[in-house]
Amino acid sequence: MKVHAIQTGSVKVKLAQLEAPRPGPLGVVGVLFDSSWSGWLPTYAWAIEHRDGVIVVDTGQASYLLEEVQKSLHPFLRSCAAFEIEPELEVGPQLRALGIGARDVRQVVLTHMHLDHDAGLSHFPHSTIRVAPGEIANARGVMGVLRGHLPGRWPGWFDPQSLDLVDGTYGPFAASRNLTSDGSVVAVATPGHTANHVSVIVEDGDTSVFLAGDTSYSEDLMLAGKIDGISPNAAVTAGTLARIRQFASERPVIYLPTHDPDAGRRLALRQIVPTYSRKEHHAS
Ligand SMILES: [Zn+2]
Incomplete structure (x- = not known):
């Protein structure tokens, strides 16, 4: 099964967002007062060419974010993120360049509703959009705006399907939802960065492609069990990172x-995540 990595521009964040010096509810305060920045980091969206139809996971950045950040009064948007994105690098034009039109995209799954993951929604007017119900609730209304969401920028037609994780455990993950007729693409609960964050696993032969959203900002941070500066509950994030490490130690996983x-x-x-091959060498 072909999985495409689509880079929708870049983002810079504070170093305390990548790895919180004081994880937990005060992590975000640490981000606000941190004066050190990361380099430019990619913002990926993903497209899975499945025979049921293309599944897009996260929609990446859009060029409107540049002006939104400039005029925003929100302290986090104003001072904690910088975006780089050209209109032709948005997810829609890049999919078309791959030969994938808007009507080919059957489903769009959002790992969570942060603006660098949902800004490209307008490219998918014909798709079923799936979002965890708690994510939608947190992003809506005045409270959503206070949390730094931009609900006013959602397309007028935006009416997401509630992605309820009703299919039970999946490996070490407590809840899941099968997304395809053959069970090869599955959303799993990975709470932490946000309370209802999901990841999408693509089972491709003996390898699992793990579309991780913001469970961590890199593979190294996941392996080291480092908590990001946004996660409101450090223990929940640590538990999810441990489950991902367990999953990746039991089978070949490409962690993205x-x-x-x-x-x-x-x-x-x-x-693949190197902990699996080490284990294999150990067993032989
Ligand atoms: Zn995020």
């Missing part, structure tokens, strides 16, 4: 966070 500078290369080379 949205902002990992190495994610595109790892997908192209089908490079």
Whole structure:
């Protein structure tokens, strides 16, 4: 099954967002007061060519974010993120360049509703959009705006399907939802970065392609169990990172966070999380 990495521009964040010096509810305060910045990080969207129809996971950045950030009064948007995106790098034009039209996209799954993941929604007027119900609730209305969401920028037709994880456990993950007729694409609960964050696993032969959203900002941070500066509950995030490590130690997993500078290369080379191969060598 072909999975495409589509880089929709880049983002810069504070170093305390990548790895919180004081994880937990005060992590976000640490981000606000941090004066050190990351380099430019990619913002990926993903497209899975499945025989049921293309599934897009996250929609990436859109060029309107540039002006939104400039005029925003929200302290986080104003001072904690910088975006780089050209209109032709948005997910729609890049999919068309791959020969995938808007009507070919059957489903769009959002790992969570942060604006660098939902800004490209307008490219998918013909698709079923699936979002975890708690994510939608948190992003809507005045509270959503206070949390830094931009509900006013959602397309007028936006009426997401509630992505209820009703299909039970999946490996170490507590809840899941099968997304295809053959069970090869599955959304799993990965709470932490947000309370209702999901990841999408593509079972491709003996390898699992793990579209991780913002469970961590890189594979190294996941392996080290580092908590990001946004996660409101450090224990929940630590539990999810431990489950991902367990999953990746039991089978070959290509782990692909949205902002990992190495994610595109790892997908192209089908490079799995190294803890699995070490275990294999150990067993032989
Ligand atoms: Zn996020």
